[in-house]
Amino acid sequence: MDHPPRNGQGDRRPARPRQEEPGRRTAPPRRPAPRREPVDARRTAPPPRRPQPRPAPRARRNSFRGAKIALAVVSLLVMGLTGYAWAAMQGLVNGLNYANVISDGGGGDKPADGARDILLVGLDSRTDAQGNPLSREVLDELRAGDSDGELNTDSLIFVHIPNDGSKAVAMSLPRDSYVDIPGYGKHKINSAYARAMLQARKDLQKQGVTDPKELDVKANQAGAKELIETIEKLTGSTIDNYAAVNLLGFSDITKAIGGVDVCLNNNVKDQYSGANFTKGQHTISGVEALEFVRQRHGLPNGDLDRVVRQQVFMAGMARKVLSAGTLTNPGKLSDLIDAIKKSVVLNQNWDIFGFAQQMKGLTGGQLEFRTIPVKNVEYKTPEDGTAIQVDPAEVKQFVQSLAGPQPGQTAPPANQADPANKATTVDVRNASGKTGLAASVAKTLDAKGFTSGDTANATARKTTVIWVPKGGKDKGQAVADALGGSPTIQEDKSVSAGHVMVFLGSDYQGTASDASAGSGAAAGSSSQAPAPPPVADEDKPITAEGVPCVN
Template sequence: MPVTSRGSRVGRRVAVGVVSTLVVAATGYAWAQLHRLDAGIVTADIIPPAAQVPDAPAGQPLQVAQNILLVGLDSRTDSNGNPLPQNVLDALHAGSSADGGDTTDTMIVVHVPVGGAAATAISIPRDSYVDVPGFGKHKINSAYSRARAASRSNLQAQGLSGPQLEVAADAEGAKSAIAAVSELTGLTINHYAAVNLAGFAALSQAVGGVQVCLNAPVHDTYSGANFPSGPQTLSGAQALAFVRQRHGLPNGDLDRIARQQAFLAGMAKNVLSAGTLTNPAQLGALVDALQGSVVLDQGWDILSFAQQLHGISSGSIGFVTIPVQSLSLATPSDGDAVKVDPAQVKTFVQAQIGSATNSASGSGTGTGTASTPPSAGHSDGVRPIAVTESATPPASGTQGTPQQPVASHATGCVN
């Protein structure tokens, strides 16, 4: 599958990278850095033509709403498809290169409406039991790995090997993840970005760490999470452990999602309010980290997109999670999974993003249109997630209550 590089080949995955990209066009220096970033981005041909959106004229706002799929991959490969050094994996508490299953540990759809107002980030639990196109009913986080493994086997039989094999297989995995998310949510995915384990750690360091708050102290040998209760600033391996831990948490993966959302909200707040865009050293480090982490879909003009979103700081980023019905659905071959109702999910998603009158062209129910802006009074432009009733595992067979974003001036505490 074709993969192109504008400049040197760089990293392959981003979940938090797009949050940074949305706000990196405020000064002349920032714009120059963004040009440097764009010159080194790897792109893959993974978005079908029907889902591609036309670029707006230079300097003009978005003409249609867009949906971006952000994924965090449980991958132990670097930007060129080579195994990460064992010392790096040890520092990240990531096991060995044989432990990576290439599953999508994080899946978030960011809906960006026209006009640069309220963006909505919709989290999907990794263990949601859904239809995976071409593979039947499975956990949604395996859509990537199943397609990747099948493609890798076929390509290997055709003689492809080395980093080219890994990159091509990754592209097929991305296509499968996009298809599964689109099938579940009813949304057309217009853009894609991903980050691996090392890339996430580097990004968190580049922004100077992110303040988080825990309700109680945690100690988890699986992820390496060992934190006291209360507010604290995390970066690098500590940040990765914070967003990866799910063992020992009261609500398992739902608590982990709340952590991921709180961290992303904190990162956006950090970049927007801490002078990152006017700090040459910090901005340069951010661009370096993005270049070491990012792969985007081939049709995404990130320069134009960032320019069009220059005013997003006057809107907000709200974080929500799709409703779930059970956290312990027994499955034939995938163990316990998260039960979701696709119809309920689609209704919830449409309620979050509004009607689709100005949607981009594509399959499914469309990309949606602008959301209603949140109430004013939040200078950081970020609404962190609240841990609400949905974080309590619902009784089997009952409808879950989706988490709702709340406005807050302070860092909200999570489990």
């Protein structure tokens, strides 16, 4: 393992458990690869679950032939389906593993709020999707440790997709995030699954259940439900679908598609994960892929750098699977489907055919990866050592800003001013280097009902950020909605009450009126404003276009 064991068992009340049992899915030995290492996943009572319409029967028409369909199954693995691929997908659906982890009508065809929220989980499990234990040979190959080792969730990704399938925003939740786990108190988020799973196993054994496979399947379902509830509570959203993949499955999937292109800023050599790569670009698969996405020791930002690695790797997977070379190669496609069948578990009632239709036409640039905001990466906890501190209110706001209006919320029609905006004075700072942008954006905001403040140039910065006074994040969100995009909103004591200050970074692609030639600042406002300090998610969002170099 590349990290110290997580507390894992739990006692359904705020007890402090220890882990002792294995986890969920992986597959029997397949094609050994010459190296090592893993991936991880969790339930309970969040906001009231959305009412789900009864799925209507869906015709499997030949009209899908020739249509490009992006299917996000797990780890944002995307399958573009054409001709042979569409026929093969029917075999995939028939052989998938399903678990009863979302209740009250979850997983329906079209969630009632007009969007689909999916939890993707990478499990550090020593069993396959059917509950069969991995062999010693396979565990050694993956550097997975003992077959009765810990079970945690190494990768947690919350995906938001509007019903028109126009884009997908994937938000990573660092595994060491210190959050409230319903029924267990505050702990690292990656232990939620194991705590509930191990407690459920004990309860089942007390009830007389002895079959190892039955114990594994039911205990893992309890773990998944706990994880789902934990993330619903943190994000304020309701999970509609759930997909989990185990470590061997991840390894096999990367081999099936012929590897993924990645790029590193520096040479790395890590004894914990086994990662040993030189600076520059590599095509990796199998155990090397696991080593790449699991390393955190020796990286400048620890777990946050690992999150970025996982994001660029999954973006690379999407790019590779969407390529014609994967989809039109019967051998590769067959291997990919076999790997998914062995290692992926989905929630019951997930209409994969309907989902594929919803996602048709998704391209690499419409697949965007973000990371939730964090406050302190060296947070000292009472019981769990060093963790990552997060603010649930900030996380909810961040998720909502990327997801758009929630059920019951309506935005003003385009180009129509909202009367409530008049109470907010907006000052605009041009840090983008684009001449005239501050004046142009100020004009746009004025047209949307905001009171115009002053404009000025500012020290260059990459990302757009909105400063608000204490307690003014709702005002900042209104400005962000008017501008479009997903600017970060943060409180700053230098901002006066009733004001909002917008710093336009070089990434700004939002709404703006036609800029007139000349300075980026309005006349008489040529002062330089200092750039705000770095914030979480500082860099441009990762997409499935290109191969960015990372730590």
